[in-house]
Amino acid sequence: MSDSPQPYRVLARKYRPRNFRELIGQDAMVQTLGNAIRRGRLAHAFLMTGVRGVGKTSTARLIAKALNCIGPDGQGGPTIDPCGVCEPCMAIAEGRHIDVVEMDAASHTGVDDVREIIEAVRYAAVSARYKIYIIDEVHMLSKNAFNALLKTLEEPPAHVKFLFATTEVNKVPVTVLSRCQRFDLRRIPAEMLAGHFAHVVEAEQVAAEPDALSLIAQAAEGSARDGLSILDQAIAHAEMGEGEPMVTAAQVREMLGLSDRGSTRRLLGLLLEGDTAALLGGVRDQYALGVEPLSLMRGLLELVHAVTLVKAGRDIATPGQSDEERGALADWASQIGFGPLHRLWQLMLKGHDEVATAALPIEACEMALLRVMHAATMPDPSDLARMLQGGVPAAAPALPGQAPAAAAPAPEPASSLPASFEDLIEAFWQKSKGHLAQEMHDCVGIIRYDPPMLEYRGTASLSPDFATRIIPALREVTGVAWTVTQGEGEAQPTLLANEQRQLADSRAAILETPVVKAAMDAFPDAELVHSDEPEQWSAEA
Structure with a gap:
């Protein structure tokens, strides 16, 4: 009877590093560990942190090997280059060494699990130089479990070493971090x-x-x-x-589902040239080939970033980069200024976020790119400032292939604008913008109101995107472009706060009247409530 074939091992397990020479991208950590082992300056606890897949758990196992290796002749000591053939090295590699205990904190989060470790550390190692505890995803331990471990972690027996691994080091208590030698494993280039x-x-x-x-x-x-x-x-x-x-x-x-770099360059070229039909056709062609809209937006973002770096004088050439790509980047960098490049980046970044959360990703991708294309002719902020001051700005710089924007006319006089912030909110109600009107009423304190200029300070409940929503709404409601800034100076109370203060003052005054005081004394459980009618109070028992 023939032996059954060995089951297939996935590459991620088959090529897990067996020694520190095979651990790629972490040279600084390996050098530090090597020096510590050679000089006999070994910490009692190590913490490995970094993103997934950079070698945290593998490093912990390699450290366990390094500390317990006895060499081929059985006479060796701790070494940064474990032999891999002695019994401790082989047993650790196969996960069967009795003195090297691995625990997944994601499934052993409680204080009882840690108590088992605390009880076991009192006993010497059975066959190894050091008894080693490897706790993966240590940040998943409960607060009580961390507290139970602290004393043992600070003063463990000489034969015990703790090796922790985590992807979320910010969730590990500072009291634990301060007791560990920390290694931040880097992303591998x-x-x-x-x-x-x-x-x-x-x-x-x-x-x-x-x-x-x-x-x-x-x-x-x-x-x-x-x-x-x-x-x-x-x-x-x-x-x-x-x-x-x-x-x-x-x-x-x-x-x-990736777009090839040549197709991405062609799309960016069409966008910069302002060829709407060809751009939309190219996007749909990529989508038909299986390219995800989010991947398409990311590729364009990477390309704009590369052009900006070239313009800044940075050499970003890579071994696999074609002459065509290098030439295209240099050509765009020579034609586009930093201002339009930054605007391209911001608009595409916003589009990327919209595509990531959109119910219709490909449609959101098309709309985002069309917005990028047509926003290229918008005036710069300095030109907008001159417009608001009554000047006529110069034409905005256009992207390559696009016609420059015509000079914008001076704004209309602001004499007909709402005279007060309260009047402005009333105008929003009349224009069926009740949500924004309510938000302005409840959450906005005015620092300066000088139409068409508004400086405000929001309360903690004001939505983060208020500024981006209010600017186009002000233009729609008043027909004039406004300057809106969020300041840090002293602001007036919100209208809601004013109304609440007035209501409280009115209630206090009523409670102080002799008749009401006598009634409240006679009926201790009575309560003064405000009715639906304006400025009307009533007592309820």
Whole structure:
């Protein structure tokens, strides 16, 4: 009877680092640990923090190996380069060492789980140099569990080491952080990840285009585990030829729903030229190919950022960057000023956020790009200021391929504008903008009201997007462009606060009248309430 085949191990597990040399992107931490081990300055507790997939738990296991390695001859001591062949190294790698205890805090959050550790640390290690406790996602422990662990963590026995790993270090109490030696594991650069993936596909006897590995590395966002999981999927997605499977950039883009860089450059070119029909057609073509609208917006954002960096004089050339892309970036950087570039970035960033939450993503993407295109001819803030002061601004700088905006006329006189803030709110009610009117009434305190200028200070309950909503609404209600600023100076009370104060004063005055005082003394449980009729009070027993 033949042996059953070994089950397939995913790449993220198969290529987990077995020693510190294979731990990529964390050289500073490895150097610090190496120096500490060589000098015998070992902390009793270590905390590894960083985003998912950068090697926190793997580092904890490697530290356990380093501290308990005895070498091939059984005579070795702690080392930054564990042999991997001695019994402690092999047992730790296989997860069966009795003195290396791993605990997932996400499923062991209570004080009882920590109490077991506290009781066990009193006993010496069975077969290792150090008894080691690895607690993953330590921030998930309850407050009581952390408190129970504090004393042991501060003064553990000499044979015990604690190794903590977390993705959310801000949730770990400061009292715990202060008792640990902390290592912040960095995101792994995309170039380093691509090189690592090249070694992996070679070991797996799989062919892969360099551009495909670069795309996977960028999609991994600094996480080796995420990248290996995507690579695993890409190998499964690759077509089998006569020989080994071939992972291509086109297949990776299709699998991840990414737009290729050439298509993104063409879309940005159409946007800058103001070609509405061609832009919308290009967006729909990408959508038909499986490109997600959010990915499309992100690609355009990355391209605008790259143009801005080139204009700022930064060399952003990468090994996989084509001559065509370098030329396009340099050409745009020479034609577009910093002001329009910043405006492009802000408008696209807003569009990206809208697409991320939209019920109709592709429609939201089209509308966002159309807004970017037509907002390019808006005047700069300095021109708007001159408009408000009665001057006529110069034409706004246009993007390449677009006609400059015509000079805007001077604003109309403000003599017919609402004379007071109360009148302005009444105008909003008359224009069926009751929600904004109520918000202004309840949450806005006036610092300065000088139409068409409004400076205010909002209460804590004022919505964060109030300023962006009030400016177009003021133009619609009054027919004039307003300058609206949120100040920090002393402001008048809100209209709601004034009404509440007047109501309280009226109530206090009524309660002080002899008749009401006598009635309240006679009926201790009576209460003075305000009726629906204006300025009417009544007593209820």
